[in-house]
Amino acid sequence: MQTDNEKYNETVQPNTAFLNELKEKLPEFFTREGSFNLNKFRNQLKDKNINELSEGYQLDFIGKDYARRQAGEMPTTVIVPDEKQNQGEGKNSNNLFFTGDNLEVLRHLQNNYQNKIDVIYIDPPYNTGSDGFVYPDSFEYSDDQLKDMFELDDDQVERLKSIQGKSSHSAWLTFMYPRLALAKRLLSQKGLIFISIDDNESDNLHVLMNEIFGESNFLMQIAWRRTDNQPNLGELAKVKEYVLAFSVNPNDRELGRVPLSGKALNEYRYEDQNGRFRRGILLDKTRGRFNYPIETVSGNEVDGPWMVTEDQFKKLDEEGLIYWTNSGKELPYKKTYLKDNKGAIVNDFWGIEAGTNQRASSEFLNLMGKRYFDFPKPTNLIKQILHLSDSDALILDFFAGSSTTADAVMQLNAEDGGHRKFIMVQLPEKTYHTNKNGKEVPTNGGKIAYEDGFRSIDEISRERIRRAAKKIKKDNELTLPEDFDGSFKHYRFVKPVKQTLEDIEDFNPNNTDLFTNMVDGFSSESLKIDGDATGEETILTTWLAKDGYPFDADVEEVKFDNYTAHKVEDNRLYLVNEGLGASQTKELLNQLGTHQLEIQSVVIFGYSFNVAELRELENGLKQLDSKVTLIKRY
Incomplete structure (x- = not known):
């Protein structure tokens, strides 16, 4: 049997994400069947005296339709809470650290963080040829499926697949497009996005951002001097990089000011x-x-x-x-x-006062004791960016790397008493590979980190946050705000293991007996990751995000005899585990009927209920005076 998200993803087209966004903003141009009424839209353009045939341009590249399709797909991962961290040092923190593929993380966040992020800063791969970037997607679809999806012939399929494992411009654009398209939907009405880049892809990035965000939302391209000294590398020396800045509403918000030099x-x-x-x-x-x-x-x-x-x-x-x-x-x-003085008005050139690569390396070395990254960004650069937004901004960095952004957020909060919060996202890129003999061998760039006990980049990222917070507390002992947040909650975004996927595929909802406890397959132990999460905690965390609840949502345990369910905001009741028999169902219906329990819907993990249990619950809910919806998920 297929999961709900797998069924949805089979129907996704390259324009699905765009049409969904358009339907949300302009529902009047859609028919009852959900088709876009192009003629009506054209007429509306003419009514407003806009020439729809005016001259324009757009960026085309191999993989663009595939990238657009990726932006419309639902996630296929689950969200596993790190209970050791979240119930320990991160228990009272409002900051978040997500370990996983940032494309999957961004898909999940569409549900519970849409229009809520105030600042996005990312430092993506520059695609220089020496930075290790290659297109990571191996195209999980067959050639025939790709032909049907995009109406391609054999030669075109080969061209599309040619970007796999490559570092071409098309490969880089196909990688960036869905991530930026999803990021746009997360930004609030006062949202700002800043992207570090160098000469190699700056032109392509600018055109790509114009297409996704709109040319009118361009703020500026900041030139940043990345070196302290003029390198002696021949006649031409590159001393600057860029930070491309776009705003959701550039005309409706006033930028903050940067500190005086x-x-x-x-x-x-x-x-x-x-x-x-x-x-x-x-x-x-x-x-x-x-x-x-x-x-x-x-x-x-x-x-x-x-x-x-x-x-x-x-x-x-x-x-x-x-x-x-x-x-x-x-x-x-x-x-x-x-x-x-409110500070200086920002201009489009930032000198060494915004930090340099050399200073960033020294900053990281002093904090961590070793150089695990070649080109970390300086915290001053990120602080300069954060000054342009509010002191209570929610900041997202989905290429977290060395967690410079998190460090900068905490430093700035300590300096001005702000309440900024961060969300970091980092791929668990390994610092080693396993050879034919099963022996772990450090990667070329990961040897030092591996020898120091770091098995993946995200481990270094989280440790940097811990050490940075400790340093900030020590340096600001007398002036630190009482509510300073120097920690984070941690979640891993992972795909279920092969056995769980096979159990899902073999599941028959019409069976009267359940032979496999499907919940256990989603525990940290079954997924072979750290964190001490039960399968129920993983499923519940994933569903809360799906239903739009933030990661700090108030979740209350509710008992029906010896069965434990979870209620959120007097709105939804979640039934995940097996064991809801006749007596527990009777107690649940009794509490609903007598209004001891007030909810609008009951959400169940379909794999935990046989057909008889489902029928009894469905029939009981239909007989209630108050309308309570039953939502079955697979």
Whole structure:
């Protein structure tokens, strides 16, 4: 038997994700059968005097339809809570760390984090040819299936499959497209997305982002100086990378400001009882436009030309904002206090004040003791980005790498008392491979990490967060906010093991007897991962995300005799385990009938119920006065 998501994925077309989004935003252009009424849409464009045949362009590449289809597929993984972490050091944390393929994670998050992320920052593979990027998808569909899905001939199928294991531009774009398309739907109405890139794919990325986000949502392409010194590598030296920035509503939100540079701070070198201030010129023979007499402290008279009107000058004087020099010729200046400065307006070039690769490497080395990553990003770069959003922003990084973003979020919260929260996503890329003899052999880039006990990149990422939090607490012992969040909850996104998939395929819902406990197949132990999660906890976590509940949703245990169910927000009741017999069903129906239990739906794990148990529950719910929906999931 197929799972519900597998059945859905068989019907997905390249434009499914787009049509679903369009249907949500513009339902009036869809027929009762769910088809898009193109003629009606064209007429609407004409009514608004928009020329639908106006000149335009778009980015085409091998694999584009496949990538679009991937953006519309449902996840085939389950979400396994790391109970050791979540009930231990991360119990009270609102930060999240997800281990798994970021495409699968983003698919899951469509349900419970759509329109909720304020800032996305990612540092994806640059596709330089030396950064290890190759297209990872092995095309799980047969040639005949690919032909049917995309109406391809034999040669076109071969061209599509040619990107497997390659680092071509098409391979990189096919990899990035579905991830960016899914990321867009997660951004809030004040959402911002920032992507680090270099010259190799910056042009392609810009056109791709224009297509997904819209040209009007482009903010800027920031040039960032990534090196402290000019490298001596011949006549041409590349010293910069880029951060491409897009906004959901660029015209409806005001960007935050970045901190003043050291040079700008030095301008505030004067001080009075109200604090530090800098002097602003009021008398200027070139730019001044107003002439009127002003009497100096000693009784002399200065006629101008002034930068402000006479009334404006008097107002500044009344407010104590005039500073008189007392050496040489007496001159008035305008006081601008540091406490009133909201920071600098962001520009599209960031120098070494935003950190460099060398400083990032030193930062990581001082924290972790070894260099496990070649090119980590500096926390100052991420902090500069985060200054452009709010102090309570929810930040997502789905190429977490060394967890620089998490470190930057915690540092900034410690500095300004903010309540930013992070969500990190990292693939559990191994630091070793297993040879023919079954022996573990470190990878070329993973040798040092492997020898230090790290079996995968995500382990390093999480350890960096722990050490960074410890350092922040030590460095800010006297000023750290009481509610500082220096931890995270951890979840793994994994595919069920082969045996569980075979059990699912062989399951017959019409059997009166259940021969296999399907729930146990989803425990940490059965899935061969750490974390101490039961199968019930995995299924429940996966379903809560599917039904739109955040990972900190309030889940309450409810007993029916000796059977334990789980209720969420007086809304849904989840029945996962086997064992709901006649007496337990009777107790459940009794609590519903007497309104001891108020819910709108009962969700059951279909594999845990035989046909007789299902029928008894279905019939009982139909007889209730209040309408309670039964949802069966497989």
